[in-house]
Amino acid sequence: MKHILHLKCLICGKEYQPDEVTYVCPAHGNEGILDVVYDYGRIAPHISPTSLAANRETSIWRYKPLLPVAPDAPTPPLAVGWTPLYKTDRLASDLGLQHVWVKDDGRNPTASFKDRASAMALVKARGAVSSQQLAVSSEQSPNLPITTASTGNAAAALAGLCASVGQPNVIFVPKSAPEAKVAQLLAFGATVLLVEGTYDDAFELCLQAAAEFGWYNRNTGYNPYMTEGKKTVSYEIAEQLGWQAPDVVFVSVGDGCIIGGVHKGFKDLLALGWIEQMPRLIGVQAAGSNYLAEAWAKGEDVLTKPPIKAETVADSISAGLPRDRIKAMTAVTQTNGAFITVMDEEILAAIPALARGCGVFAEPAGAAAYAGLVKAAREGLVQPADRIVVINTGSGLKDVAAAMKAVQGVGVRPYAIQPTLAAVETVLKPGG
Amino acid sequence: MKHILHLKCLICGKEYQPDEVTYVCPAHGNEGILDVVYDYGRIAPHISPTSLAANRETSIWRYKPLLPVAPDAPTPPLAVGWTPLYKTDRLASDLGLQHVWVKDDGRNPTASFKDRASAMALVKARGAVSSQQLAVSSEQSPNLPITTASTGNAAAALAGLCASVGQPNVIFVPKSAPEAKVAQLLAFGATVLLVEGTYDDAFELCLQAAAEFGWYNRNTGYNPYMTEGKKTVSYEIAEQLGWQAPDVVFVSVGDGCIIGGVHKGFKDLLALGWIEQMPRLIGVQAAGSNYLAEAWAKGEDVLTKPPIKAETVADSISAGLPRDRIKAMTAVTQTNGAFITVMDEEILAAIPALARGCGVFAEPAGAAAYAGLVKAAREGLVQPADRIVVINTGSGLKDVAAAMKAVQGVGVRPYAIQPTLAAVETVLKPGG
Numbered sequence: 001m002k003h004i005l006h007l008k009c010l011i012c013g014k015e016y017q018p019d020e021v022t023y024v025c026p027a028h029g030n031e032g033i034l035d036v037v038y039d040y041g042r043i044a045p046h047i048s049p050t051s052l053a054a055n056r057e058t059s060i061w062r063y064k065p066l067l068p069v070a071p072d073a074p075t076p077p078l079a080v081g082w083t084p085l086y087k088t089d090r091l092a093s094d095l096g097l098q099h100v101w102v103k104d105d106g107r108n109p110t111a112s113f114k115d116r117a118s119a120m121a122l123v124k125a126r127g128a129v130s131s132q133q134l135a136v137s138s139e140q141s142p143n144l145p146i147t148t149a150s151t152g153n154a155a156a157a158l159a160g161l162c163a164s165v166g167q168p169n170v171i172f173v174p175k176s177a178p179e180a181k182v183a184q185l186l187a188f189g190a191t192v193l194l195v196e197g198t199y200d201d202a203f204e205l206c207l208q209a210a211a212e213f214g215w216y217n218r219n220t221g222y223n224p225y226m227t228e229g230k231k232t233v234s235y236e237i238a239e240q241l242g243w244q245a246p247d248v249v250f251v252s253v254g255d256g257c258i259i260g261g262v263h264k265g266f267k268d269l270l271a272l273g274w275i276e277q278m279p280r281l282i283g284v285q286a287a288g289s290n291y292l293a294e295a296w297a298k299g300e301d302v303l304t305k306p307p308i309k310a311e312t313v314a315d316s317i318s319a320g321l322p323r324d325r326i327k328a329m330t331a332v333t334q335t336n337g338a339f340i341t342v343m344d345e346e347i348l349a350a351i352p353a354l355a356r357g358c359g360v361f362a363e364p365a366g367a368a369a370y371a372g373l374v375k376a377a378r379e380g381l382v383q384p385a386d387r388i389v390v391i392n393t394g395s396g397l398k399d400v401a402a403a404m405k406a407v408q409g410v411g412v413r414p415y416a417i418q419p420t421l422a423a424v425e426t427v428l429k430p431g432g
Numbered sequence: 433m434k435h436i437l438h439l440k441c442l443i444c445g446k447e448y449q450p451d452e453v454t455y456v457c458p459a460h461g462n463e464g465i466l467d468v469v470y471d472y473g474r475i476a477p478h479i480s481p482t483s484l485a486a487n488r489e490t491s492i493w494r495y496k497p498l499l500p501v502a503p504d505a506p507t508p509p510l511a512v513g514w515t516p517l518y519k520t521d522r523l524a525s526d527l528g529l530q531h532v533w534v535k536d537d538g539r540n541p542t543a544s545f546k547d548r549a550s551a552m553a554l555v556k557a558r559g560a561v562s563s564q565q566l567a568v569s570s571e572q573s574p575n576l577p578i579t580t581a582s583t584g585n586a587a588a589a590l591a592g593l594c595a596s597v598g599q600p601n602v603i604f605v606p607k608s609a610p611e612a613k614v615a616q617l618l619a620f621g622a623t624v625l626l627v628e629g630t631y632d633d634a635f636e637l638c639l640q641a642a643a644e645f646g647w648y649n650r651n652t653g654y655n656p657y658m659t660e661g662k663k664t665v666s667y668e669i670a671e672q673l674g675w676q677a678p679d680v681v682f683v684s685v686g687d688g689c690i691i692g693g694v695h696k697g698f699k700d701l702l703a704l705g706w707i708e709q710m711p712r713l714i715g716v717q718a719a720g721s722n723y724l725a726e727a728w729a730k731g732e733d734v735l736t737k738p739p740i741k742a743e744t745v746a747d748s749i750s751a752g753l754p755r756d757r758i759k760a761m762t763a764v765t766q767t768n769g770a771f772i773t774v775m776d777e778e779i780l781a782a783i784p785a786l787a788r789g790c791g792v793f794a795e796p797a798g799a800a801a802y803a804g805l806v807k808a809a810r811e812g813l814v815q816p817a818d819r820i821v822v823i824n825t826g827s828g829l830k831d832v833a834a835a836m837k838a839v840q841g842v843g844v845r846p847y848a849i850q851p852t853l854a855a856v857e858t859v860l861k862p863g864g
Contacts, residue, residue, distance in 0.1 A: 160787075
């Protein structure tokens with residue numbers, strides 16, 4: 001692990017060796033999120049665009065030398081990442097643009113972007129067994145559970161990845177969690193704790209339990225390595241574009257960990273000299289969950305801005321106090337990017353627009369990123385010649401009820417017909 | 433298209449040139465399914481295990497010279513196939529076996545195996561535009577729709593693939609089709625006709641409409657090229673196993689087109705000399721939809737055996753009169769295979785067993801194949817040293833209601849707790 005220089009607190013800048021701290025800066029309690037800082041000079045001899053061109057590994061582990069894991073760390077069998085990047089000329093043309101790609105992270109094993117982080121959590125949690133290089137303090141025995149609080153994609157991702165290697169895991173969910181989502185976690189063999197209380201109560205209890213029982217804590221915006229899993233999406237985008245970084249990337253923002261990961265990935269590539277420019281990162285928030293967009297527009301300090309009450313159809317990006325808000329804000333401000341908000345109706349309308357425009361069926365949080373591009377194009381925030389990537393963070397099969405609402409919202413309906421050719425002809429003729 | 437020798441009727445053996453017939457043998461109406469027969473001597477110079485090892489295409493189109501398409505035929509952007517093959521030692525060990533792999537075709541673009549066939553339908557339908565080599569009679573203008581009857585995976589696959597290139601498509605579904613499935617088709621922009629009547633009525637009307645309006649007909653067990661899309665799964669399995677074919681393959685069977693495709697793929701590889709043995713193919717049917725299993729056990733002729741009334745929780749393999757029954761029966765009998773039936777409870781129990789055993793979350797029809805392996809192991813139909821592949825044909829996200837039933841069926845429940853560490857400790861301690 002000599003390729004890691006240190007972990008750096010995002011609040012006070014204090015630096016720690018990986019074996020000095022487990023998750024957060026001791027000076028700032030649960031808020032002291034750490035950034036993993038690499039020694040790129042040590043990494044460069046082990047990986048390059050040329051070596052990658054010959055690498056047939058089709059998962060995030062093709063970038064192993066750039067990740068905070070030992071070279072011999074065993075990786076889970078589920079194939080995470082290396083998701084398709086589609087050029088979508090029809091969508092681009094509809095928006096008056098020339099170059100739009102959609103990165104479909106709904107194609108991950110449990111159908112969301114979160115598999116990238118959960119795969120990393122699994123490797124970090126089990127690392128101590130395989131490698132003497134890893135500090136025992138930051139790695140756990142494989143017999144102790146990995147834990148997270150979530151009712152959604154992060155929970156499914158952790159449960160699925162753990163199932164692939166028989167790793168115990170405990171998921172804390174609020175009592176109100178949808179039965180269908182709980183069923184998936186149970187199918188994967190997770191221990192599911194239905195906490196009498198809110199999501200915040202479940203989250204708080206999860207942090208306490210992890211500390212008390214020595215479980216590995218996968219929570220986003222707390223565990224510094226989740227960003228390191230998520231950053232792989234930027235490596236893939238750059239590689240799939242022939243190492244010519246896009247001009248703009250649109251990604252939806254809830255807790256802010258994904259946009260933070262996207263930023264980190266491009267920063268790594270710039271530092272290595274594999275790309276020549278940092279894309280502008282556009283964080284798309286639901287209007288009903290606009291903590292970061294508001295803070296950015298008003299120049300508020302996210303360390304002191306109080307939580308808001310979040311409510312949106314895009315449950316995966318509903319966050320009253322985004323846990324990774326420092327990284328998210330930095331991602332936008334340092335890249336000359338922006339935050340954009342979209343209404344729930346715009347998010348829903350983006351589901352069929354994206355599906356029929358390029359064959360990618362997205363959940364609301366994924367479609368939100370495209371809704372953001374639609375708005376940005378309308379308002380002139382992107383230029384016709386910009387090379388633009390939109391990240392879909394989850395499959396539409398995650399929330400079919402939203403898809404039903406979406407097609408009703410845009411007035412698309414099936415034709416009810418009698419079983420005759422005449423009936424077919426009638427409904428399909430122009431004006432039928 | 434000189435690599436195709438002819439199309440051969442499965443009933444009378446009559447041979448046709450590809451431009452002589454569009455779909456079926458004229459002598460046998462809708463039942464005269466055709467097999468595509470290749471000139472392997474013409475194919476061999478264009479593809480080999482060595483050339484494939486250097487091929488970075490990660491979709492079914494890596495095998496283009498082995499498919500019934502022109503070399504320059506444009507292929508859809510959605511990345512179909514090249515799905516993961518997972519070695520699952522824990523599952524194997526639970527069953528007293530040594531070598532079990534799961535091929536996860538739930539990882540396709542619309543989350544089912546059917547994308548392989550729909551991708552082929554799309555290329556065939558649009559082929560006439562790009563290549564003078566293709567006969568106009570069997571290819572349609574890109575402006576005319578592609579059509580199929582289905583409420584399930586085939587419809588979603590066709591709608592999704594068509595959306596990726598802006599290809600019009602018309603889906604015939606019975607009026608009873610679940611609203612959620614219709615919503616997905618509408619999101620993809622398909623024209624959906626809700627037919628007043630049964631599934632059979634919808635199917636019949638679809639065939640009539642295709643003939644009447646000149647639409648391209650994608651129906652399984654009718655269009656001879658669907659098998660050619662599906663056979664790619666066997667190429668992938670063999671390549672992923674280093675061209676050492678497995679001893680046994682388990683696959684669920686409804687209409688029979690998938691097992692027919694699996695058979696065709698291995699036949700191609702044997703003919704080319706890339707593998708040394710034909711695996712035994714085990715067709716797994718739901719006990720409530722056991723047309724082929726019954727015919728096989730009793731030695732009945734599938735050309736004369738009347739339809740049965742099919743009913744099973746695994747809707748994707750519910751078929752009263754399997755449309756591709758000749759190919760399916762041939763696949764089993766020619767490979768010294770077998771048909772196995774599994775009860776709905778066994779299918780449901782296989783969902784969590786597979787999910788927690790290897791991290792693959794399957795829909796009932798996909799889990800049925802694993803249920804078949806469980807039964808076969810119990811009954812000694814496979815040997816401990818057999819190298820066995822189980823094909824999962826669809827994602828569990830396609831039918832979350834079945835997953836809920838499945839976890840309830842095996843008595844797995846979440847723990848309801850108060851938000852205290854003491855409560856966590858109580859439920860998690862041994863016997864808690």
